[in-house]
Amino acid sequence: MPQKERWFLWFLILVVLALILIKPFWGWQLRRFFSGVDRVVDTNSSLVLENQSLKSELLKLENLKNYFPSKAVGDNYIPTLIYSRYPFSLKDEIFIDRGLNQGVQVGKAAVIFPNNKEGEVSGILIGKIESVFPETSLVMTIFDERWSSPVGIGDKRIQALLRGGNKPKLTLMDKEATLKDGDLVYSLDAGFPSLLPLGVVRAPHLASDHLFQEADLEVGYNLNEVPILWARKN
Amino acid sequence: MKFQFSGREKIKMFEGSEKRMGLGFLIFSLAAMLQFWFLLVFDFKVDFILVSLIVLALFLSFEEMILLVLAGVWLLNWQRSFSLEILYFLIIPMVVIAFRRLLPGKLGVTNFMLVLLGVMLFYTFSNFSIFFSRAVNVPLVSVPAVIFGSILFFGLRRLFRF
Numbered sequence: 001m002p003q004k005e006r007w008f009l010w011f012l013i014l015v016v017l018a019l020i021l022i023k024p025f026w027g028w029q030l031r032r033f034f035s036g037v038d039r040v041v042d043t044n045s046s047l048v049l050e051n052q053s054l055k056s057e058l059l060k061l062e063n064l065k066n067y068f069p070s071k072a073v074g075d076n077y078i079p080t081l082i083y084s085r086y087p088f089s090l091k092d093e094i095f096i097d098r099g100l101n102q103g104v105q106v107g108k109a110a111v112i113f114p115n116n117k118e119g120e121v122s123g124i125l126i127g128k129i130e131s132v133f134p135e136t137s138l139v140m141t142i143f144d145e146r147w148s149s150p151v152g153i154g155d156k157r158i159q160a161l162l163r164g165g166n167k168p169k170l171t172l173m174d175k176e177a178t179l180k181d182g183d184l185v186y187s188l189d190a191g192f193p194s195l196l197p198l199g200v201v202r203a204p205h206l207a208s209d210h211l212f213q214e215a216d217l218e219v220g221y222n223l224n225e226v227p228i229l230w231a232r233k234n
Numbered sequence: 235m236k237f238q239f240s241g242r243e244k245i246k247m248f249e250g251s252e253k254r255m256g257l258g259f260l261i262f263s264l265a266a267m268l269q270f271w272f273l274l275v276f277d278f279k280v281d282f283i284l285v286s287l288i289v290l291a292l293f294l295s296f297e298e299m300i301l302l303v304l305a306g307v308w309l310l311n312w313q314r315s316f317s318l319e320i321l322y323f324l325i326i327p328m329v330v331i332a333f334r335r336l337l338p339g340k341l342g343v344t345n346f347m348l349v350l351l352g353v354m355l356f357y358t359f360s361n362f363s364i365f366f367s368r369a370v371n372v373p374l375v376s377v378p379a380v381i382f383g384s385i386l387f388f389g390l391r392r393l394f395r396f
Contacts, residue, residue: 013300024308024313024314027309027311028312031310034269034309084313086312087269087279087312088310089280089281090371091360091361095312138313145368146367165368166277166278224273
Protein backbone atom coordinates (compact mmCIF):
# COMPACT_ATOMS: atom_id res chain seq x y z
CA MET A 1 0.00 0.00 0.00
CA PRO A 2 1.45 3.43 -0.90
CA GLN A 3 2.72 5.43 2.06
CA LYS A 4 0.34 8.33 1.38
CA GLU A 5 -2.67 6.05 1.51
CA ARG A 6 -1.45 4.52 4.74
CA TRP A 7 -1.03 7.94 6.35
CA PHE A 8 -4.49 8.99 5.17
CA LEU A 9 -6.03 5.84 6.61
CA TRP A 10 -4.34 6.42 9.95
CA PHE A 11 -5.63 9.99 9.95
CA LEU A 12 -9.17 8.68 9.43
CA ILE A 13 -8.63 6.13 12.18
CA LEU A 14 -7.68 8.90 14.61
CA VAL A 15 -10.75 10.89 13.57
CA VAL A 16 -13.09 7.95 14.26
CA LEU A 17 -11.33 7.28 17.57
CA ALA A 18 -11.91 10.90 18.55
CA LEU A 19 -15.57 10.58 17.60
CA ILE A 20 -15.92 7.48 19.79
CA LEU A 21 -14.38 9.21 22.79
CA ILE A 22 -15.72 12.75 22.40
CA LYS A 23 -18.94 12.50 20.40
CA PRO A 24 -20.60 9.14 21.07
CA PHE A 25 -23.96 10.92 20.89
CA TRP A 26 -23.45 11.45 17.15
CA GLY A 27 -23.12 7.68 16.76
CA TRP A 28 -26.45 7.17 18.56
CA GLN A 29 -28.07 9.77 16.31
CA LEU A 30 -26.65 8.03 13.25
CA ARG A 31 -28.04 4.75 14.51
CA ARG A 32 -31.46 6.35 14.92
CA PHE A 33 -31.15 7.55 11.32
CA PHE A 34 -30.34 4.03 10.11
CA SER A 35 -33.27 2.76 12.16
CA GLY A 36 -35.67 5.02 10.29
CA VAL A 37 -36.67 6.98 13.38
CA ASP A 38 -37.04 10.76 13.30
CA ARG A 39 -36.87 11.16 9.53
CA VAL A 40 -36.88 14.80 8.45
CA VAL A 41 -38.54 15.66 5.14
CA ASP A 42 -36.39 17.91 3.00
CA THR A 43 -38.08 20.41 0.69
CA ASN A 44 -37.11 23.19 -1.63
CA SER A 45 -39.06 26.02 -0.12
CA SER A 46 -37.68 27.55 3.10
CA LEU A 47 -41.21 28.34 4.33
CA VAL A 48 -42.41 24.81 3.71
CA LEU A 49 -39.24 23.52 5.37
CA GLU A 50 -39.85 25.69 8.41
CA ASN A 51 -43.46 24.52 8.51
CA GLN A 52 -42.35 20.90 8.31
CA SER A 53 -39.80 21.48 11.06
CA LEU A 54 -42.43 23.04 13.32
CA LYS A 55 -44.86 20.21 12.64
CA SER A 56 -42.12 17.74 13.43
CA GLU A 57 -41.41 19.50 16.76
CA LEU A 58 -45.11 19.53 17.56
CA LEU A 59 -45.36 15.84 16.72
CA LYS A 60 -42.40 15.08 18.96
CA LEU A 61 -43.96 17.05 21.81
CA GLU A 62 -47.33 15.34 21.26
CA ASN A 63 -45.52 12.02 21.24
CA LEU A 64 -43.68 12.91 24.42
CA LYS A 65 -46.91 14.05 26.08
CA ASN A 66 -48.35 10.60 25.54
CA TYR A 67 -45.62 9.19 27.75
CA PHE A 68 -46.31 11.45 30.72
CA PRO A 69 -48.72 10.38 33.44
CA SER A 70 -51.97 12.27 33.53
CA LYS A 71 -51.81 12.75 37.25
CA ALA A 72 -48.92 13.83 39.36
CA VAL A 73 -46.83 10.90 40.52
CA GLY A 74 -45.01 12.98 43.04
CA ASP A 75 -41.35 12.68 43.72
CA ASN A 76 -41.34 8.89 43.45
CA TYR A 77 -40.31 8.78 39.78
CA ILE A 78 -37.57 10.47 37.81
CA PRO A 79 -38.32 11.15 34.13
CA THR A 80 -35.48 10.04 31.88
CA LEU A 81 -34.78 10.20 28.17
CA ILE A 82 -33.63 7.07 26.41
CA TYR A 83 -30.21 7.58 24.83
CA SER A 84 -29.67 4.29 23.08
CA ARG A 85 -30.39 0.58 23.13
CA TYR A 86 -28.25 -2.52 23.30
CA PRO A 87 -27.48 -3.30 19.66
CA PHE A 88 -26.79 -7.08 19.74
CA SER A 89 -29.11 -10.09 20.06
CA LEU A 90 -30.55 -11.78 23.14
CA LYS A 91 -29.98 -8.97 25.60
CA ASP A 92 -32.08 -5.86 25.92
CA GLU A 93 -30.66 -2.93 27.79
CA ILE A 94 -31.50 0.74 27.58
CA PHE A 95 -29.11 3.60 28.34
CA ILE A 96 -30.87 6.58 29.98
CA ASP A 97 -29.84 10.13 30.76
CA ARG A 98 -30.23 10.13 34.56
CA GLY A 99 -27.88 8.61 37.11
CA LEU A 100 -26.61 8.68 40.66
CA ASN A 101 -26.58 12.46 40.87
CA GLN A 102 -30.29 12.57 40.03
CA GLY A 103 -31.25 9.93 42.58
CA VAL A 104 -31.43 6.81 40.38
CA GLN A 105 -30.68 3.61 42.30
CA VAL A 106 -29.72 0.08 41.26
CA GLY A 107 -32.56 -2.45 41.34
CA LYS A 108 -35.38 0.08 41.21
CA ALA A 109 -38.29 -0.22 38.78
CA ALA A 110 -38.32 1.42 35.36
CA VAL A 111 -41.83 2.18 34.10
CA ILE A 112 -43.55 3.89 31.23
CA PHE A 113 -46.89 5.67 31.00
CA PRO A 114 -47.92 4.96 27.40
CA ASN A 115 -51.56 5.95 27.73
CA ASN A 116 -52.35 9.43 28.88
CA LYS A 117 -55.59 8.40 30.48
CA GLU A 118 -57.15 9.94 33.53
CA GLY A 119 -56.41 7.73 36.48
CA GLU A 120 -53.31 6.13 34.96
CA VAL A 121 -50.83 6.57 37.80
CA SER A 122 -49.12 3.21 38.34
CA GLY A 123 -47.34 2.98 35.01
CA ILE A 124 -46.30 -0.21 33.24
CA LEU A 125 -43.21 -2.02 34.43
CA ILE A 126 -40.72 -2.48 31.60
CA GLY A 127 -37.55 -3.26 33.51
CA LYS A 128 -35.21 -2.38 36.32
CA ILE A 129 -32.13 -0.25 36.84
CA GLU A 130 -29.16 -2.53 36.28
CA SER A 131 -26.22 -0.20 36.86
CA VAL A 132 -25.84 3.47 37.69
CA PHE A 133 -23.19 6.02 36.71
CA PRO A 134 -22.94 9.64 37.83
CA GLU A 135 -25.14 11.07 35.05
CA THR A 136 -26.49 8.00 33.27
CA SER A 137 -27.87 4.53 33.98
CA LEU A 138 -28.44 1.16 32.33
CA VAL A 139 -31.88 -0.43 32.40
CA MET A 140 -32.46 -4.17 31.91
CA THR A 141 -35.85 -4.68 30.29
CA ILE A 142 -38.25 -7.62 30.41
CA PHE A 143 -37.17 -8.34 26.82
CA ASP A 144 -33.74 -9.34 28.09
CA GLU A 145 -33.05 -13.10 28.19
CA ARG A 146 -31.70 -12.69 31.72
CA TRP A 147 -34.97 -11.28 33.13
CA SER A 148 -36.77 -13.44 35.64
CA SER A 149 -39.37 -12.20 38.13
CA PRO A 150 -42.45 -13.44 40.02
CA VAL A 151 -45.79 -12.21 38.70
CA GLY A 152 -49.46 -12.63 39.49
CA ILE A 153 -52.29 -13.10 37.01
CA GLY A 154 -55.90 -11.98 37.22
CA ASP A 155 -58.08 -11.41 40.22
CA LYS A 156 -57.30 -14.90 41.53
CA ARG A 157 -53.62 -13.91 41.70
CA ILE A 158 -52.37 -17.01 39.89
CA GLN A 159 -48.64 -17.14 40.46
CA ALA A 160 -46.18 -17.42 37.59
CA LEU A 161 -42.57 -16.74 36.69
CA LEU A 162 -41.94 -14.19 33.96
CA ARG A 163 -39.00 -15.22 31.78
CA GLY A 164 -37.53 -12.45 29.65
CA GLY A 165 -36.68 -12.60 25.98
CA ASN A 166 -37.72 -11.18 22.64
CA LYS A 167 -41.13 -12.66 23.47
CA PRO A 168 -41.43 -12.71 27.28
CA LYS A 169 -43.06 -15.86 28.61
CA LEU A 170 -45.12 -16.73 31.68
CA THR A 171 -44.00 -20.07 33.05
CA LEU A 172 -44.53 -22.40 36.02
CA MET A 173 -48.27 -21.72 36.26
CA ASP A 174 -50.45 -24.23 38.05
CA LYS A 175 -51.73 -26.83 35.60
CA GLU A 176 -55.24 -26.61 37.06
CA ALA A 177 -55.43 -22.82 37.07
CA THR A 178 -58.01 -21.21 34.79
CA LEU A 179 -56.28 -18.79 32.46
CA LYS A 180 -57.67 -16.89 29.52
CA ASP A 181 -56.46 -14.41 26.95
CA GLY A 182 -56.49 -10.88 28.28
CA ASP A 183 -55.96 -11.66 31.96
CA LEU A 184 -53.88 -8.91 33.55
CA VAL A 185 -50.32 -9.74 34.56
CA TYR A 186 -48.74 -7.72 37.38
CA SER A 187 -45.49 -7.80 39.29
CA LEU A 188 -45.16 -9.55 42.64
CA ASP A 189 -41.48 -8.75 42.99
CA ALA A 190 -40.69 -7.40 46.45
CA GLY A 191 -38.20 -4.93 44.96
CA PHE A 192 -40.85 -3.06 42.96
CA PRO A 193 -43.97 -1.11 43.92
CA SER A 194 -46.77 -3.59 44.50
CA LEU A 195 -48.92 -4.84 41.63
CA LEU A 196 -47.24 -2.90 38.83
CA PRO A 197 -48.87 -4.10 35.59
CA LEU A 198 -46.71 -5.72 32.90
CA GLY A 199 -49.16 -6.78 30.21
CA VAL A 200 -51.79 -9.43 29.58
CA VAL A 201 -51.86 -13.20 29.07
CA ARG A 202 -51.90 -14.51 25.51
CA ALA A 203 -52.26 -18.14 24.34
CA PRO A 204 -52.09 -20.12 27.62
CA HIS A 205 -51.21 -23.77 27.03
CA LEU A 206 -49.80 -26.83 28.75
CA ALA A 207 -46.00 -26.84 28.92
CA SER A 208 -44.03 -29.58 27.15
CA ASP A 209 -43.36 -31.30 30.47
CA HIS A 210 -47.15 -31.46 31.17
CA LEU A 211 -46.53 -30.33 34.74
CA PHE A 212 -47.27 -26.62 34.37
CA GLN A 213 -48.99 -24.15 32.10
CA GLU A 214 -47.21 -21.53 30.04
CA ALA A 215 -48.33 -18.45 28.13
CA ASP A 216 -47.00 -15.47 26.24
CA LEU A 217 -46.96 -12.03 27.78
CA GLU A 218 -48.52 -9.50 25.47
CA VAL A 219 -47.50 -5.91 26.03
CA GLY A 220 -49.40 -2.96 24.65
CA TYR A 221 -46.42 -0.91 23.53
CA ASN A 222 -43.44 -1.00 21.18
CA LEU A 223 -40.34 -0.34 23.25
CA ASN A 224 -38.49 0.97 20.18
CA GLU A 225 -40.97 3.84 20.00
CA VAL A 226 -40.84 4.83 23.67
CA PRO A 227 -38.86 8.07 24.15
CA ILE A 228 -39.25 8.47 27.93
CA LEU A 229 -39.18 6.13 30.85
CA TRP A 230 -39.56 6.78 34.54
CA ALA A 231 -37.10 5.47 37.11
CA ARG A 232 -38.43 4.77 40.54
CA LYS A 233 -36.56 6.65 43.26
CA ASN A 234 -37.44 4.51 46.27
CA MET B 235 -21.69 0.52 -22.10
CA LYS B 236 -19.82 -2.57 -21.11
CA PHE B 237 -21.47 -4.79 -18.52
CA GLN B 238 -19.35 -7.94 -18.69
CA PHE B 239 -15.87 -7.65 -17.16
CA SER B 240 -13.06 -10.15 -17.29
CA GLY B 241 -11.40 -11.35 -14.10
CA ARG B 242 -8.38 -9.10 -14.69
CA GLU B 243 -10.64 -6.10 -15.26
CA LYS B 244 -12.52 -6.85 -12.07
CA ILE B 245 -9.29 -6.92 -10.07
CA LYS B 246 -8.21 -3.64 -11.67
CA MET B 247 -11.52 -2.05 -10.71
CA PHE B 248 -10.80 -2.72 -7.05
CA GLU B 249 -7.11 -2.02 -6.95
CA GLY B 250 -6.16 0.89 -4.83
CA SER B 251 -7.06 1.38 -1.22
CA GLU B 252 -9.73 4.01 -1.94
CA LYS B 253 -11.74 1.63 -4.07
CA ARG B 254 -11.44 -1.24 -1.58
CA MET B 255 -12.34 1.12 1.25
CA GLY B 256 -15.28 2.44 -0.73
CA LEU B 257 -16.56 -1.09 -1.22
CA GLY B 258 -15.86 -1.92 2.42
CA PHE B 259 -17.79 1.12 3.62
CA LEU B 260 -20.65 0.36 1.26
CA ILE B 261 -20.94 -3.18 2.59
CA PHE B 262 -20.58 -1.93 6.17
CA SER B 263 -23.34 0.67 5.64
CA LEU B 264 -25.63 -1.91 4.04
CA ALA B 265 -25.00 -4.29 6.94
CA ALA B 266 -25.78 -1.50 9.42
CA MET B 267 -29.03 -0.58 7.65
CA LEU B 268 -29.97 -4.24 7.44
CA GLN B 269 -29.30 -4.79 11.15
CA PHE B 270 -31.44 -1.86 12.24
CA TRP B 271 -34.13 -2.51 9.62
CA PHE B 272 -34.44 -6.11 10.81
CA LEU B 273 -35.03 -4.83 14.32
CA LEU B 274 -37.67 -2.38 13.14
CA VAL B 275 -39.55 -4.81 10.92
CA PHE B 276 -39.06 -8.19 12.60
CA ASP B 277 -38.41 -6.98 16.16
CA PHE B 278 -35.30 -9.12 16.14
CA LYS B 279 -31.58 -8.32 16.02
CA VAL B 280 -29.17 -10.11 13.72
CA ASP B 281 -25.48 -9.23 13.95
CA PHE B 282 -25.00 -8.26 10.30
CA ILE B 283 -22.35 -5.68 11.19
CA LEU B 284 -20.15 -8.12 13.09
CA VAL B 285 -20.50 -10.71 10.33
CA SER B 286 -19.67 -8.20 7.59
CA LEU B 287 -16.51 -7.20 9.46
CA ILE B 288 -15.43 -10.83 9.88
CA VAL B 289 -15.87 -11.47 6.14
CA LEU B 290 -14.27 -8.17 5.10
CA ALA B 291 -11.26 -9.04 7.26
CA LEU B 292 -10.42 -11.70 4.64
CA PHE B 293 -10.21 -9.10 1.86
CA LEU B 294 -9.09 -5.75 3.28
CA SER B 295 -5.79 -4.55 4.71
CA PHE B 296 -5.02 -4.08 8.40
CA GLU B 297 -5.48 -0.29 8.39
CA GLU B 298 -8.68 -0.53 6.37
CA MET B 299 -10.09 -3.03 8.83
CA ILE B 300 -9.18 -0.97 11.88
CA LEU B 301 -11.04 1.95 10.36
CA LEU B 302 -14.16 -0.09 9.65
CA VAL B 303 -14.12 -1.81 13.04
CA LEU B 304 -13.82 1.52 14.86
CA ALA B 305 -16.66 2.88 12.75
CA GLY B 306 -18.69 -0.13 13.90
CA VAL B 307 -17.76 0.56 17.51
CA TRP B 308 -18.85 4.19 17.17
CA LEU B 309 -22.15 3.15 15.63
CA LEU B 310 -22.95 0.32 18.03
CA ASN B 311 -21.56 1.42 21.38
CA TRP B 312 -24.66 2.23 23.39
CA GLN B 313 -22.89 3.59 26.46
CA ARG B 314 -20.43 6.43 27.04
CA SER B 315 -17.77 3.98 28.20
CA PHE B 316 -16.45 0.82 26.53
CA SER B 317 -18.31 -2.31 27.46
CA LEU B 318 -17.01 -5.87 27.25
CA GLU B 319 -19.26 -6.59 24.27
CA ILE B 320 -17.74 -3.71 22.31
CA LEU B 321 -14.27 -4.94 23.23
CA TYR B 322 -15.08 -8.42 21.83
CA PHE B 323 -16.65 -6.78 18.78
CA LEU B 324 -13.37 -4.98 18.27
CA ILE B 325 -11.11 -7.98 18.87
CA ILE B 326 -12.83 -10.70 16.80
CA PRO B 327 -12.35 -9.14 13.31
CA MET B 328 -8.81 -8.15 14.30
CA VAL B 329 -8.01 -11.76 15.21
CA VAL B 330 -9.31 -12.86 11.80
CA ILE B 331 -7.06 -10.41 10.03
CA ALA B 332 -4.08 -11.37 12.20
CA PHE B 333 -4.40 -15.08 11.38
CA ARG B 334 -5.80 -15.00 7.86
CA ARG B 335 -2.45 -15.90 6.31
CA LEU B 336 -2.66 -19.22 8.11
CA LEU B 337 -6.14 -19.95 6.75
CA PRO B 338 -6.43 -22.50 3.90
CA GLY B 339 -7.18 -20.02 1.11
CA LYS B 340 -10.44 -18.17 0.55
CA LEU B 341 -12.60 -21.26 0.72
CA GLY B 342 -16.28 -21.01 1.46
CA VAL B 343 -15.99 -23.51 4.29
CA THR B 344 -13.29 -21.43 5.99
CA ASN B 345 -15.50 -18.40 5.83
CA PHE B 346 -18.46 -20.40 7.15
CA MET B 347 -16.42 -21.58 10.14
CA LEU B 348 -15.00 -18.13 10.79
CA VAL B 349 -18.41 -16.48 10.86
CA LEU B 350 -19.92 -19.23 13.01
CA LEU B 351 -16.98 -19.25 15.40
CA GLY B 352 -16.84 -15.46 15.55
CA VAL B 353 -20.52 -15.06 16.39
CA MET B 354 -20.56 -17.94 18.89
CA LEU B 355 -17.40 -16.66 20.60
CA PHE B 356 -18.88 -13.19 20.81
CA TYR B 357 -21.94 -14.45 22.67
CA THR B 358 -19.92 -16.95 24.70
CA PHE B 359 -17.75 -14.18 26.13
CA SER B 360 -20.44 -11.51 26.44
CA ASN B 361 -23.35 -13.53 27.81
CA PHE B 362 -22.62 -17.26 28.11
CA SER B 363 -25.66 -18.15 30.19
CA ILE B 364 -28.13 -17.35 27.42
CA PHE B 365 -27.18 -20.55 25.60
CA PHE B 366 -28.55 -22.52 28.52
CA SER B 367 -31.71 -20.50 29.03
CA ARG B 368 -33.30 -21.61 25.75
CA ALA B 369 -32.14 -24.20 23.24
CA VAL B 370 -33.43 -22.07 20.37
CA ASN B 371 -30.89 -19.32 21.17
CA VAL B 372 -28.02 -21.12 19.44
CA PRO B 373 -29.61 -21.33 15.97
CA LEU B 374 -31.23 -17.95 16.53
CA VAL B 375 -27.88 -16.14 16.67
CA SER B 376 -25.90 -18.36 14.32
CA VAL B 377 -28.10 -19.32 11.34
CA PRO B 378 -28.95 -15.82 10.01
CA ALA B 379 -25.35 -14.74 10.59
CA VAL B 380 -23.89 -17.67 8.67
CA ILE B 381 -26.31 -17.25 5.75
CA PHE B 382 -25.49 -13.57 5.45
CA GLY B 383 -21.76 -14.23 5.83
CA SER B 384 -21.78 -16.85 3.06
CA ILE B 385 -23.67 -14.62 0.64
CA LEU B 386 -21.29 -11.76 1.35
CA PHE B 387 -18.18 -13.92 1.05
CA PHE B 388 -19.09 -15.43 -2.33
CA GLY B 389 -20.07 -12.02 -3.63
CA LEU B 390 -16.75 -10.50 -2.59
CA ARG B 391 -14.77 -13.48 -3.89
CA ARG B 392 -16.28 -13.00 -7.35
CA LEU B 393 -15.44 -9.30 -7.26
CA PHE B 394 -11.88 -9.79 -6.06
CA ARG B 395 -11.37 -13.01 -8.03
CA PHE B 396 -9.48 -14.80 -5.27
